[in-house]
Amino acid sequence: MQSYTTGELCILVRGHLQGPDDILIRGVNILHDAGPADIAFIGDVEHARAWPTCTAAAALVSEDLKLTCDQPGRALIQVPNADLAMAEVLERFAPPLPTVPPGIHPSAVLDPSAKVADSAAVGPGSVIGPNVTIGGDTVLHGHVTVLDETHIGTACVIWPGTVIRERCRIGNRCILHANTVIGADGFGYRPAPDGSGLVKIPQIGTVEIGDDVEIGAGTCIDRGKFSATTVGSMTKIDNLCQIAHGCRIGRGCVIAGLCGIAGSVTIGDGAILGGKVGIKDHVRIGDGARLAACAAVMNDVPPGKTWAGMPAKDARVALRELAAVNRLPKLIKALRTSTAQDTGSPGSPAEAR
């Protein structure tokens, strides 16, 4: 593993160093687990208090905490934002990811018509269908399935167990985590004319995913009924999300875990969805909108707005209603007491008991 001196790390994060510049840092850890060759980070008062007694060799510290280093052999690196600086340090210490050597593993099953770039890798047991194309430097780990005529761009990483169905398009530099499913049939039926039940509507569309998209483990993105379900470039989707057929998700969106997005939803660029958000079919979410965790969205959300609640509405309205509900039991009690002093005439609030 790499090692860096405190001086080198301070230059990397454009910080201000307190203490020696020659302490050798070999790893990164959370403050209370960090040892004498580790750098930690201090982003709040609670962690700042723990600094004198912890054993970390060094720490990145947000400058507004005004923490000073008065112990020999230890160092603090002051930065505007310790969290962001830590991300830069992590990039230096990140060990190489497990990978698969370029070429086709002998246990993979490749249709002869598939075109895999020489610098791409297809891992053990992976199955590649007819007319699939896979771009340079893309890595398919083991047990990946890519079906007929799908195109995967360059420099993607597809983790094990992922299934990509026929005729889908994945852009460049995408990451698909383990056991994701791209292009399963949308969920669509019509009543049988004889009343005997439901008839499956063919789902002949596809899924099209832009560049630099990351899709979490177990997430499912269904193919469109007859057009494409699309995910814009730079969008990041967390684990166990369900994206139904015909959704059009913009660029640079962030969608946290366990979100459920029903059919034909449109999400604008740069929208942010907290965990467990649900969106009704055909709803439109504007550019830059934010949906609070667990929001159940039944109506169009204007651009730039923050919505919350179930059913979701403007977050300020939702908070006001929550605060009001919070007061409601006392209000009812007070009304009862006040009307008990009245004549108890018909129609009085006492009826609400």
Added chain:
Amino acid sequence: MQSYTTGELCILVRGHLQGPDDILIRGVNILHDAGPADIAFIGDVEHARAWPTCTAAAALVSEDLKLTCDQPGRALIQVPNADLAMAEVLERFAPPLPTVPPGIHPSAVLDPSAKVADSAAVGPGSVIGPNVTIGGDTVLHGHVTVLDETHIGTACVIWPGTVIRERCRIGNRCILHANTVIGADGFGYRPAPDGSGLVKIPQIGTVEIGDDVEIGAGTCIDRGKFSATTVGSMTKIDNLCQIAHGCRIGRGCVIAGLCGIAGSVTIGDGAILGGKVGIKDHVRIGDGARLAACAAVMNDVPPGKTWAGMPAKDARVALRELAAVNRLPKLIKALRTSTAQDTGSPGSPAEAR
């Protein structure tokens, strides 16, 4: 890919044709993406307005929109319901699904005691355990696992990554999408007698799935503790649902994505569950009941009723409560103002602040 004339398509959907009957249609697309060899569909006023300026060769249009075709070389097919007609058209244009040729792929691992019909297909790397039986015309894609003594009927399609555990039964013409899990252990424990923690209760039941059932990608249906978890014929389940041990799901139900159904729940025939519905263990949902998306159901739902909310109740009651909560902040403000004009005696609504 198939092509049809506008005249042929008009006969197929039993519609009324405006414009030429000999335009050659080669594909289906959404209105604003459709080109001069595509048919689109128009189901609302917004799409009807876009018709004159779009480039689609033809469109199916709901007759109540009263849309007329006044451009040469283009055609409209009027039908009672454009959405349903489109489903019929899609069936004609649907390209063949990726499949696996009949027989056992050389890389599949089959126990010698398994019985696979000659017309069935077992894809690359699939694993079939002892005494498994697989009916005629059933297709198992790659990486499918079917464990000991499970029976799969005829004409099923099992997509990659699906795991079906021991002693389960899958009916005929079922579709199991990628990475579904059928027959994992139910979630059941008992306190250890010595207080040291929890002891696993063996889950020796099975899963029994009827005919014409479709199960979405990533969905999990647990085996019963000692009887079967059952899913009735013609039921359709979307992606990423969790069906716990001992559930009995009726015939012809529709269960949307991310639903969570706890242990021993009974769901009647023809029930419809919106996305993200949760149902408490042992609850009974009546025939034909409807549960709105995100409903959290804690009590039995009578047949034919629509419930909504968290906790769920009759949808009309739930809506009335939502409307009341909506007015609550103003109500509290008004009560404050009105009591501020009073004497502020103890017990007045002002207490509710």
Added chain:
Amino acid sequence: MQSYTTGELCILVRGHLQGPDDILIRGVNILHDAGPADIAFIGDVEHARAWPTCTAAAALVSEDLKLTCDQPGRALIQVPNADLAMAEVLERFAPPLPTVPPGIHPSAVLDPSAKVADSAAVGPGSVIGPNVTIGGDTVLHGHVTVLDETHIGTACVIWPGTVIRERCRIGNRCILHANTVIGADGFGYRPAPDGSGLVKIPQIGTVEIGDDVEIGAGTCIDRGKFSATTVGSMTKIDNLCQIAHGCRIGRGCVIAGLCGIAGSVTIGDGAILGGKVGIKDHVRIGDGARLAACAAVMNDVPPGKTWAGMPAKDARVALRELAAVNRLPKLIKALRTSTAQDTGSPGSPAEAR
């Protein structure tokens, strides 16, 4: 399959026998499906009523139901708790689980540096990376992936399709159900300095799972950003849960299906989470706390407390608010009627309409 006499089963569960001790029991079933060689269980009045007319040979019955057996050739075993006694009986009747013989299946792909104990089993098509260690008696079914340097303890069962990423640690006697994903990247990004979008933060931490942990099908546990995501010994997690990076889950917790736990959440020992619970990032859940199904937890939960609702709060407070909302429509109606008798002065509750 095993068989036992009613006398033997009565001794096993330390019960009180009514009826013959020599009825041969060959199986376990629910009361209304049980046949003349089956034992069932009766835990409530409804089932007690069905006893005289059912065909079960015997039943375990909770003694407080005061049920008596007056039919020849049938037996009742009275116990303090029929449900717990049934768990003990189930253990005797449980058929052996499907397994894989010790050794490496010829179709598995094992890095030469991996160390697999002689008594461990690696199933067909499984992929084991460099420097992985797998303890004695552990069974990996088919299509399991274990990446670089991960350690799996002894006597674990890893069901098909499970993916365990690099450098994770799984304890002893753990059960990982089909298609679980352990150690996928946490969901973390930072804004690109040039404003062009989001940059992935490397997730160089790991996942550490204690002993006797069970993890449900499709559940995902992400690796930490730079420390470990941890799950304490004896904790049981149901299907399709999402545990984000840096969570620290205590010992002996029970987490039901479809829970979503955001980053850096701490959960104390013995906490119980109902289905579909969501927890905001960095929240702390105290030892022995209980979270009701569908709770959306935004704040720290004190030890031993029960919280419910969205947003979650003390369950008694949440129930009181629900009851109040329940009354609210009538209250508003009553206030309108009462103020209609007033002068309708500005600021009256009538404004809340």
